[in-house]
Amino acid sequence: MLLCDIGNTSYHFYDGRADYREPAETFEPESLKETVYYICVNPQVKARLDPLANWVDLAGYVDRGNYYDTMGIDRIMACEAVDEGVIVDAGSAITVDVVRGGRFEGGYIVPGLGALSEAYRRVSPRLDYSFDFELHLDKMPKNSRDAVTYGAVGLLARDVRSCGLPVCLTGGDAPKLLPLFPGARHDPLLLFAGMRKIIQKARPC
């Protein structure tokens, strides 16, 4: 079974053994003949997939009653994969979602690491620091790099930690963020676990 999570920049495939990515701009979905179960937050790609009979959009098989209308299908799939925890999905945006007792409790969205770096750079070249993900969050920063890192990702990390729930990191930038979340689980394939649960529940074929 081939699964695919399509974001703003890439197709992320998982064939049950290995995962790999193809760039959203150049990959040709018509080149695949087998059935692909997918989710997609990229409207251009979605329009291209709609006419292809072997690409099955899992968005239609989710019980949306647990979520809100405009919530991204990628966030929903991550929540479906977890019974209790905080999910931090660090891609072009960083989403933080809380699930308790199998129910979505709410979540929020921060620009991704690249967009945050760019935002500081645009405010002033004097704020153009690389983030220090080894930052200690228990004391207030007393140098510029720490001050920028704390504002960019420290606030988020402190907020996530304060939930007192297991933390699961996923998304392309998860490895960078890991040191800010001691004890967190890193699961690059989290969304695929949610997709498999949905397929098992719905048996869309």
Add this chain to the structure above:
Amino acid sequence: MLLCDIGNTSYHFYDGRADYREPAETFEPESLKETVYYICVNPQVKARLDPLANWVDLAGYVDRGNYYDTMGIDRIMACEAVDEGVIVDAGSAITVDVVRGGRFEGGYIVPGLGALSEAYRRVSPRLDYSFDFELHLDKMPKNSRDAVTYGAVGLLARDVRSCGLPVCLTGGDAPKLLPLFPGARHDPLLLFAGMRKIIQKARPC
């Protein structure tokens, strides 16, 4: 006595009775003949002011031992004005600084509201929401506008509130942020209060 706080975009003057702004790009500092006590975080403007004898840079009169080397002089002046509290200075960047017992304890920097909006927009047009500053911070967001607002300014507001200190808001975007900080003081002239304290201590003339 004429005071001036020069930022990335404007000269902010205060003559002891009223404050007014002039755009950094077009204002001609040579046009003023009286003594102007100033602070400046804009290197282009600083270079232009250096040869002008009637423009007195207050940066040289601050005891920097309480702060760190690369800390902006605007943040230092705000801290000088306060004995106990959290200062939120919302301009092209938002700086948050903590002062306890007259001592700077540390602080951090977040991109300003304009830069944050731009960052969300660049990540995806689907995240292009105006922030809702009436957001309730005691529950997790369950709609997209709240999810974006919480990520942009809610985390910061929750962190500031958790300090348990008086909160003082200043900077051009302070009026927008005020609803997120119940009980906070809004002082658009806070930096000038710090500048006056420095002048009184140092008597630079």
